[in-house]
Amino acid sequence: xxxxxxxxxxxxxxxxxxxxxxxxxxxxxxxxxxxxxxxxxxxxxxxxxxxxxxxxxxxxxxxxxxxxxxxxxxxxxxxxxxxxxxxxxxxxxxxxxxxxxxxxxxxxxxxxxxxxxxxxxxxxxxxxxxxxxxxxxxxx
Amino acid sequence: xxxxxxxxxxxxxxxxxxxxxxxxxxxxxxxxxxxxxxxxxxxxxxxxxxxxxxxxxxxxxxxxxxxxxxxxxxxxxxxxxxxxxxxxxxxxxxxxxxxxxxxxxxxxxxxxxxxxxxxxxxxxxxxxxxxxxxxxxxxx
DNA sequence: CCAATTCGAAACCATCATGGTTACGGATTG
DNA sequence: CAATCCGTAACCATGATGGTTTCGAATTGG
Numbered sequence: 001x002x003x004x005x006x007x008x009x010x011x012x013x014x015x016x017x018x019x020x021x022x023x024x025x026x027x028x029x030x031x032x033x034x035x036x037x038x039x040x041x042x043x044x045x046x047x048x049x050x051x052x053x054x055x056x057x058x059x060x061x062x063x064x065x066x067x068x069x070x071x072x073x074x075x076x077x078x079x080x081x082x083x084x085x086x087x088x089x090x091x092x093x094x095x096x097x098x099x100x101x102x103x104x105x106x107x108x109x110x111x112x113x114x115x116x117x118x119x120x121x122x123x124x125x126x127x128x129x130x131x132x133x134x135x136x137x138x139x140x
Numbered sequence: 141x142x143x144x145x146x147x148x149x150x151x152x153x154x155x156x157x158x159x160x161x162x163x164x165x166x167x168x169x170x171x172x173x174x175x176x177x178x179x180x181x182x183x184x185x186x187x188x189x190x191x192x193x194x195x196x197x198x199x200x201x202x203x204x205x206x207x208x209x210x211x212x213x214x215x216x217x218x219x220x221x222x223x224x225x226x227x228x229x230x231x232x233x234x235x236x237x238x239x240x241x242x243x244x245x246x247x248x249x250x251x252x253x254x255x256x257x258x259x260x261x262x263x264x265x266x267x268x269x270x271x272x273x274x275x276x277x278x279x280x
Numbered sequence: 281c282c283a284a285t286t287c288g289a290a291a292c293c294a295t296c297a298t299g300g301t302t303a304c305g306g307a308t309t310g
Numbered sequence: 311c312a313a314t315c316c317g318t319a320a321c322c323a324t325g326a327t328g329g330t331t332t333c334g335a336a337t338t339g340g
Contacts, residue, residue, distance in 0.1 A: 002326075003298070004231045007248060011230070015240045025315065032238040033230065036300055041316065058308030059314040074251065090151070090173065091144045091328060098172040100155045100275050107274040108147060111214065111266050119259035126251050134247040135240050142297075143327070165286065176329055181287065198337030199285040231299060 008033055009043050009081045010074065010131070016053065017069040017128045018135065023062030043081065050080035069128035075120050087112045148173055149183050149221045150214065150271070156193065157209040157268045158275065163202030183221065190220035209268035215260050227252045 015032055016024060026037040026044070033040065044063055047053045052072060055063050065072075089108065094101035155172055156164060166177040166184070173180065184203055187193045192212060195203050205212075229248065234241035 002228050002231075004228050005298090006227055007229050010248060011234065011240065011244050014244060015238075018240055027315085032235045032241045034232050034235050034241070037316095038301070038318090039299065041318090042299095045317080055316060056308080057306080057314080057316045058310095060309065061307095061315050063316095074255075087146055088142050088144050089147050091142075092174050094151065095172045095174050098155075099278065100151065100158055101172045101174070103275050103278040104151050104154060104271070107271055108150060111263075115214075115259045115262040118262045119255045122255040122258045123251075131244070131247055135243050138239065138243040145327090167286085177287095178289090178330070179328065181289090182328095185288080195287060196337080197285080197287045197335080198339090200338065201286050201336095203287095 005043055005081050006078060008035070008039075009047060009077050012040065012044065012063075013047070013052065013065065013072060013077060013128055014131045014135065016063060016065040017072075017132050021064065023056055023060065023064050025062040029063065046082070047077075047080050050076070052076070052080055065128075069132055072128045073124045074126045075124040078120070078123060086116050145183055145221050146218060148175075148179075149187060149217050150268075152180065152184065152203075153187070153192065153205065153212060153217060153268055154271045154275065156203060156205040157212075157272050161204065163196055163200065163204050165202040169203065186222070187217075187220050190216070192216070192220055205268075209272055212268045214263040214266045218260070218263060226256050 011033055012029055015029060026040045029044075030037040030040045044053055044055065048055060052066060053063050054066055055061070087108075089105050094104060096102045151173055152169055155169060166180040169184075170177040170180045184193055184195065188195060192206060193203050194206055195201070227248075229245050234244060236242045
């Protein structure tokens with residue numbers, strides 16, 4: 001999994017929280033992330049669908065955070081980008097004539113879900129505000 | 141991450157545990173997983189480096205589990221295949237001239253590590269023996 | 281010693297996800 | 311009306327992944 005969208009999404013949301021009510025353009029944001037504005041718009045489009053941000057066209061437009069930073073958890077962001085962080089099963093279905101092949105997927109699904117849930121519990125404990133505090137505590 | 145090696149590794153190890161002391165050939169194992177023998181050998185080569193299995197060439201050869209099923213956890217398997225399950229950071233380094241860009245990676249690394257650790261704690265609680273019991277409890 | 285078996289490893293390929301880029305239309309602002 | 315900015319499609323290079331073929335080497339057992 002070399003999918004960096006989750007990290008970029010968190011970065012961008014933290015930047016928006018840092019900026020407060022001011023709208024930031026995708027070009028400006030891309031300057032902080034160090035990538036292309038279209039990449040930023042793609043990711044922010046998903047976050048908009050999740051109700052986390054809004055966009056505004058035209059001069060003076062850009063992107064704004066719709067919730068208070070303490071009301072957005074890292075789990076919220078994960079759900080918004082939906083980068084299926086779980087464990088993928090087999091590429092091709094196992095042999096159903098084999099006792100192990102027949103049942104392994106159902107068994108693993110349960111255990112993977114439990115592990116995933118434990119991870120999500122931790123992500124739910126961290127908010128954008130926590131990240132902001134970390135950023136501001138940074139030495140110049 | 142559409143990396144199925146972890147799931148296949150667990151499947152194969154469960155199959156070896158199911159077979160007991162008998163050695164299974166990569167071709168036989170591939171029949172259960174429903175893939176190519178070389179794919180199986182590739183994955184098992186990694187598990188051998190981790191000390192989980194051994195291989196034997198020639199007629200009557202094949203693969204055997206080196207530990208008791210209850211002594212192999214899903215976390216052991218994850219470490220063995222080392223499919224960096226964590227969250228990748230930025231594709232290109234963020235802009236260090238931006239306060240958020242400068243500090244976001246270090247901050248996220250800590251939180252990601254905490255979440256990853258919680259997931260691994262759950263994986264450590266499940267052993268191959270648990271999976272075997274699930275397989276054997278399966279209706280014919 | 282020989283033949284069959286099995287792994288080991290390299291090489292190659294098709295497929296797919298990803299991030300980056302260009303381009304252009306549409307909406308908004310002033 | 312002109313400038314700004316998003317929305318979206320299209321295209322591309324890159325890399326990871328799983329599958330496949332092939333051949334050599336080691337081992338086993340007659």
